[in-house]
Amino acid sequence: MATRKKVLLKVIILGDSSVGKTSLMNQYVNKRFSNQYKATIGADFLTKEVVVDDRVVTMQIWDTAGQERFQSLGVAFYRGADCCVLVFDTTAPNTFKNLDSWRDEFLIQASPRNPEHFPFVVLGNKVDLENRAVSTKRAQQWCQSKNDIPYFETSAKEGINVDIAFQTIAKNALAQESDEGIDSAFSPSLTLGSSSDSNNRPNSSDCSC
């Protein structure tokens, strides 16, 4: 890699309501878990610095903010994603069946440049519960049939496999980011109100007419 510019990876988490999307992200970033289920309130996105192949990258993990509840995620949510995490509840077969439509929805809305090779990661969550209803084999088969999507069985509650899953997510997102168009590097877009805002502001002597 020629440049060592700061890398920001956007990761989005999709899946049916109450499969544990917010909990997974909260467990990974804050090492916390709450037993009480609430439709996501206050969950926005969390950032975490991770080291991937000796590189420090910032991973921004975006929650659905509950807009998936009635299939009302807007296209803006999907913009510029470097990796898409699909989550289902291993005790609720319907949430597994819906992975297909979440994957399709992502590919339609995000329209990635190379849909065949866009990085997905599948998480089968809530393996700490006893009433398991989706077998490992079934989940693995589905992932294999979709171009070998990496699959992890996690428990956000117990913190099982959460770190390793997100490490893979970061790695695959970084690979995707490096593949994306060079064009944007020449002409970066602006995020308002951030530190880059003031950096971009020239000295007052330059611009006060």
Place this chain on the structure above:
Amino acid sequence: MDDLPKEFDLIVIGTGFQESVIAAATSRVGKTVLHIDQNEFYGGFWASFNLENFMTHLNRDTGDKKCKIRNVSQEWFEFTEEKSEINGWNKEKIISEGRRFNIDLIPKLNYCNGKLVELLISSNICRYTEFRAVDKVLTVLNGKIDVVPGSRADIFTKKNVSIIEKRLLMKFITQCVEYKREENNESFKEESFDFPDDGKFIDLMKQQKLTDNLIHYILYAMCMANTETTFKEGLEAIRTYLTSIGRYGNTPYLFPMFGCGEIPQCFCRLCAVFGGVYWLGQKINDIQLINDESGNELVKMNFGNEEISAKKLVCGLDSNFIDLNQNPFEYISRAVIITSSPLGGSTVNSDMDGGGVVLLYYPVEGKSDGITMIQLAHYTSCISKGLYLIHLSTTCQNGAKSDLQPFVETFLRHDHDAETEDDTKPTILFSTYFEIPSSIKGHDYVSQQNGPIYSCSGAFSELDYDESIRQSRLLYSKMYPNDEFLPKAPEPEEIIIGDDDDDREGNVNLGVLADLVPENKEDTDKVLEKEDMNKTQ
């Protein structure tokens, strides 16, 4: 599927700009919001679409709806065997790439120091989208397209502006900035213009002996004004221009990546983050006003299979549920044109590869507002590399085609001849014309509204969102006079999600959020005071 609550503080129908701002502001202060749209997509008249969905949307059957997009026409360049492609593009190739386009129904630019940017930053909604600085501003001087000098350096290297003109320009601009700023300071007063506020801006410039060249740059390129613009309006425009320039780029404008359809969605996300419930694509069967046990008016709404009541209801211009007599609307004439070379050709595009955003304001004689042209290239993620998306807008007078013809016939061509030397006129590969409902600037939409059903205005014929934000603030303060308008949202790290320490059943997250919600009205008053001061300046 979890159940939808049966009662909300507010239901909002429609996801256009103003509806989304109201929804976000209401949710932000801790009220419960149900935000719905009968469309399957966000934005209503403010949406962006890919090419296929754009055409489907324009041509869809809207039945007997009164307030809707009208007079749609579309045309492709006639590719033949001899002329099977232009710069490597033909109809099939454009359609195959069309999935990546983001075509705005109503394109807008944002002043770097304008009301929208200010609101996005002050509310912290800015983190939901990214922008691109507009690369250059063009103007038409003596029939030719020319680049408007942006920075101070640009003006001084510009050959067709003489040294005397440069001095005049600097003096005039300095006076505009200083004017009435130091009202109580006698020494400044002498420097000020002696000119009535409602006098015409152009007359002031003539009084100050500015040359025709300079008047043109100031009036059309900096202020996007016309000969009727008043001194007061002109002064405000030039100040916004000057405080915006150099903040993010070489021009005073920004354009949202992926198009303007992102903007309402940013506000919706904030609403959702604070607990707002979203449901798109559901038909609304019925809306009634009822009284609860204590005699308070409630709104009851049937939609899908749900029956839901709310203390207040807000309807968007395209929602079919607003009284169009009380909310009169007009139309904006629009054209969307795709070309495979940039406007003005190599003479104005020599410095770059034409990958950015370009603005041109073209005054039209006998019409109070001119034609606004926004040209987008691939860096905006709105069109493929090698293609150019040209948006034309003006208030509707004689129909879209006729209103926009002065621009199209002068700067674009319908034929293609590779042999000609003149590459300044791009060939139109695809064009569509339509007229889209908009609200009337200066009309009082808010003061007569007393609830519990309120209506939103649509887009205004303006470059930025200033009037829309003003109307949103007015409506919100009418609905919730004691609540602050979009105070800064906390950073994501500051929001703790469902902590185990807090065991209050059903109230966990709201409990955390309550700390973030302002409790009193003091802050609002401060903001309003500040605004008043700004106004009187």
